[in-house]
Amino acid sequence: MTIPAKRTSRRCLAGALLVAGLAASFGAAADSVALRHVRVIDGTGSASRENSTILIENERIAAVGPDAQVTLPEGARELDLSGRSVLPGLISNHSHLGMTDGTGAGAQNYNRGNIERQLRQFQRYGVTTVTSLGLNGPLFQRLRAEAHSGIGVGADLFGADRGIGVPEGAPPMNVAPEQLYRPATEEEARAAVREMAARKPDLIKIWVDDFNHTLSYKMKPEIYTAVIDESHAHGLRVAAHVYYLDDAKKLIAAGADILAHGVRDLPVDNELIEAIKATGAWYISTLDLDEAFYVFATQPEWTQTPFFRQALQPALAAQLDDPAWRRHTLADPKKLAIWEQGVKTNQANLKRLVEAGAKVGFGTDSGATPLRIPGFAEHRELQLAVDAGLTPLQAIALATGNAAALLGLDDRGVIAPGKRADLLVVAGDPSQTIADSQKIEAVWQQGREVSGPVVP
Structure with a gap:
């Protein structure tokens, strides 16, 4: 050094x-x-x-x-x-492994070499525990066992097995069949949970919403209710991908244990806050998620710092430096306004939930797309939390003590x-x-x- x-x-x-x-x-x-x-x-x-x-x-x-x-x-x-x-x-409660490599995303990236590269990068950036929240293939169980035993490389590893999505709906990722279930019936949903439970995941993941009206279908309430019920019968907690306030309320009422993203369409209200507190559910904002859609194209000063540039693979660095890519990213003012407002709403909701004493964890969705950069995203999340009005000590607590508690880990x-x-x-x-x-x-x-x- x-x-x-x-x-x-x-x-x-x-x-x-x-x-x-x-x-x-x-x-x-x-x-x-x-x-x-x-x-x-x-x-x-x-x-x-x-x-x-x-x-x-x-x-x-x-x-x-x-x-x-x-x-x-x-x-x-x-x-x-x-x-x-x-x-x-630092501890991530919401990341993904093996989804991206360079500027690409897809099932072809779910391999040992790529996942270990990402785990090493998380570790190098001070993220010593990572939760891969769904879209995991059979390799995940071996890597998790190696990480827990101390013979793996990089950050320690927890995760949610495959997860449960929607036929012709969320998540809109190119993943292999062994990385995701898309049940059409309640019994198919329960069977998927039973299969995952046999592999002893740390959590069960569901994708509920339509990605801010970009997909044709949302998960039906009877499907996510069956998933939550079956998961709880096997002693497993459920983390839900959400966007809308209404979905968040319905999921908490159905027994969801973790809202894996922040509410971004509307300000959270007393009804949701009290429901979260009454049930002991957790909330993860993932502030970096929406910002990552556009911020690199605007080239703020920090995108030129060595700390940021060291986190980029060569192909991604070239893309971010490409004027044509930047123009294309910022070309649709409607999309840009939605992303920017999403960050602001998410930040305001985070602050209100923290002030209300709700259980709030830490995550970024890092690794889900090339622009959500493992390791760096977690430090950007800390900054965005402080920009939201949290003190630095509060932000650090979310990423350390709180994040460990969300995972039920009392050893870190x-x-x-x-x-x-x-x-x-x-x-x-x-x-x-x-x-x-x-x-x-x-x-x-x-x-x-x-x-x-x-x-x-």
Whole structure:
């Protein structure tokens, strides 16, 4: 790892010390390592803690507290991370794997090499746990088992098996038959759930809406009601792809456990908020989803930063730089207005739900299309959440502690004794300036330093 030359000489010296220490642990289990003099952002939403030490032993956090109060075992390696912030590894509750490669999308991309490439990119960008929320083929079970056992590559992996869509409707993706069910009857829907339940997915996914009036059919209420009922009978929760307020209300009433996208057609109202709270359902905004349709064509300054450019495959980078592609993307003012309004409505709804105390997780739909870029999208989601009116600490909590709770994982998502040492080391202070989450210097996963700076 190297520290960019443009940083000050004092920073370079500190960075060199950091690099030397981290390099010693690269690829090896950190039996006893102390991250010293750090700012801890613990993932609970609580204020950051300065001048702290995180002690890692055998893949877990053994202790965390003020520097003077954490006793180190004899022989512990100490890494001086003065000026750095440490937060939990980010957790995605809504992504997709093996759907895209370069500028293309389709079943041909669902292969081990491509999925492992994406898992490594998530990890490199500090996303240490990923939920592939549907459209998964048989390979998924093997990759998930490898990830859980520690022999896989990249981020840890959870997911929703194939998922259930609509005949001649959502999702409008080119996927193989073994990646999706499209039941036409209640019994077909129940049979699909039973088949998936036998493979022990983490969730069941359904696509309900018509993608903002771009498809001819929506899922019939009797179909999603049967899916939810059968899933619950097998102890499985259901995550629903939604767009409209009316569908969200009906799904929560039918027992859906997770609204996997934000409501974007109308402001959420008290009826939905109270229903979500009363049932304990979760809500995931995926703010980045609609923005990704158009924002790259407008070329904001951040699209030229190394942090963003490093996330692009060559073919995608060439497309984003193509003036003809940009003109075509922005050519329809009606579509552009719908996308822009969708982001604004989504942001306002997120803020209201957080303020109301609803359970809100974190996701972006990264990997579903080439423009929803694994790893980078999650940092953009943090920025959009803050732009919506959340504090940086609230946004980070959605992506760490809350996201772990949505998955029912009590072993990660916060920095506390006994938790997995899945950690993101960044320069600056993202608890004050959320963009500092992008100043990645190291990623730790299960007590191992697995990646260095995104920007060399």
